[in-house]
Amino acid sequence: MKETTKHRILEAGAELVHRQGFNHTGISEVLHAAGVPKGSFYFYFKSKEDFGLALINHFRDTFARMTMQFLDDQSIPHLKRLRKVFAWFLDYFAQHGFERGCPVGNLAQEMSDLSPAFRESLADAIQGMTQAMTQCLRNAQKDGELSPRHDPDELARFIVSAWEGSLILMKVEKGPEAMELFDRMVFDHLLK
Amino acid sequence: MKETTKHRILEAGAELVHRQGFNHTGISEVLHAAGVPKGSFYFYFKSKEDFGLALINHFRDTFARMTMQFLDDQSIPHLKRLRKVFAWFLDYFAQHGFERGCPVGNLAQEMSDLSPAFRESLADAIQGMTQAMTQCLRNAQKDGELSPRHDPDELARFIVSAWEGSLILMKVEKGPEAMELFDRMVFDHLLK
Numbered sequence: 554m555k556e557t558t559k560h561r562i563l564e565a566g567a568e569l570v571h572r573q574g575f576n577h578t579g580i581s582e583v584l585h586a587a588g589v590p591k592g593s594f595y596f597y598f599k600s601k602e603d604f605g606l607a608l609i610n611h612f613r614d615t616f617a618r619m620t621m622q623f624l625d626d627q628s629i630p631h632l633k634r635l636r637k638v639f640a641w642f643l644d645y646f647a648q649h650g651f652e653r654g655c656p657v658g659n660l661a662q663e664m665s666d667l668s669p670a671f672r673e674s675l676a677d678a679i680q681g682m683t684q685a686m687t688q689c690l691r692n693a694q695k696d697g698e699l700s701p702r703h704d705p706d707e708l709a710r711f712i713v714s715a716w717e718g719s720l721i722l723m724k725v726e727k728g729p730e731a732m733e734l735f736d737r738m739v740f741d742h743l744l745k
Numbered sequence: 746m747k748e749t750t751k752h753r754i755l756e757a758g759a760e761l762v763h764r765q766g767f768n769h770t771g772i773s774e775v776l777h778a779a780g781v782p783k784g785s786f787y788f789y790f791k792s793k794e795d796f797g798l799a800l801i802n803h804f805r806d807t808f809a810r811m812t813m814q815f816l817d818d819q820s821i822p823h824l825k826r827l828r829k830v831f832a833w834f835l836d837y838f839a840q841h842g843f844e845r846g847c848p849v850g851n852l853a854q855e856m857s858d859l860s861p862a863f864r865e866s867l868a869d870a871i872q873g874m875t876q877a878m879t880q881c882l883r884n885a886q887k888d889g890e891l892s893p894r895h896d897p898d899e900l901a902r903f904i905v906s907a908w909e910g911s912l913i914l915m916k917v918e919k920g921p922e923a924m925e926l927f928d929r930m931v932f933d934h935l936l937k
Contacts, residue, residue: 652858665916666844718910724857
């Protein structure tokens with residue numbers, strides 16, 4: 554029962570923070586959205602920062618589950634799996650009016666200079682994203698889909714950077730163009 | 746005299762918003778940093794949003810001045826000029842502890858979904874950044890530095906995306922590695 558309430562607070566917080574940022578989201582707003590009585594927050598979280606760190610873990614787990622569902626799909630080549638991950642996200646953002654962006658990238662931008670604890674946890678989360686892609690690119694090299702002249706680790710880091718930046722352009726342009734350009738540049742040029 | 750006070754408020758606001766974001770920065774904090782009496786804010790700006798829009802113009806002008814100083818340097822090839830722009834920024838961020846990031850990209854991430862007026866003004870600012878780079882790449886093609894198979898406009902947009910994303914990684918990692926990787930990937934691979 555306790556875990557359910559905590560989970561509800563996290564789900565409501567994830568939605569609000571994803572939409573409007575961490576500093577712009579108040580605890581009472583989260584509790585109201587979760588339908589949880591005020592005052593119970595500090596039963597589950599030591600502080601707003603503690604809540605933010607739990608949110609990062611929540612975002613990281615969601616991202617990992619989502620991407621692995623594509624990256625583990627043995628029926629298609631590795632690079633196609635990776636391309637499907639980004640196509641899934643394009644769909645997701647199209648359904649959400651090209652708002653929100655990457656919750657981890659957003660928090661990295663907003664909070665890295667304001668909280669060392671956030672910074673550390675976000676660095677881990679981004680490293681996790683990068684490692685999953687590095688592994689995919691390594692497998693692609695092993696299977697001859699990707700030229701051995703590439704460094705999978707560098708490529709994965711650059712792809713994550715370029716993706717995060719594409720989502721900034723998406724948010725400002727409110728259209729799919731930056732993500733479509735990312736797809737072409739990465740899969741038709743960079744990974745050739 | 747009035748203009749000087751307004752300029753001082755903008756300078757102080759630019760510094761604070763660059764460091765900690767727009768929503769996290771209060772008007773009284775800005776006035777205190779500018780050494781301007783409270784109450785005078787609404788003499789110069791209609792609202793906090795109006796102030797934010799003036800800040801975007803301020804950031805855009807600063808960026809344009811800085812980049813054109815390199816892009817107009819007739820003594821070296823066009824792509825070298827562009828590379829120097831990013832090298833200047835790497836230096837800047839190294840001097841500031843790899844904090845802050847791109848003020849326009851930060852506001853785009855933070856404010857695009859919260860204020861249509863911000864979104865529109867930020868879209869213009871990002872388009873301005875992209876256009877300066879497109880022109881540089883076009884000149885590079887004309888002078889035979891860049892293969893004619895590239896589309897300068899698409900390339901410039903992707904470079905801006907990748908740069909914005911690199912700065913997110915920089916903020917979270919507190920080191921130059923993501924910007925150095927950007928430099929190699931863009932100038933040693935993408936623009937070849």
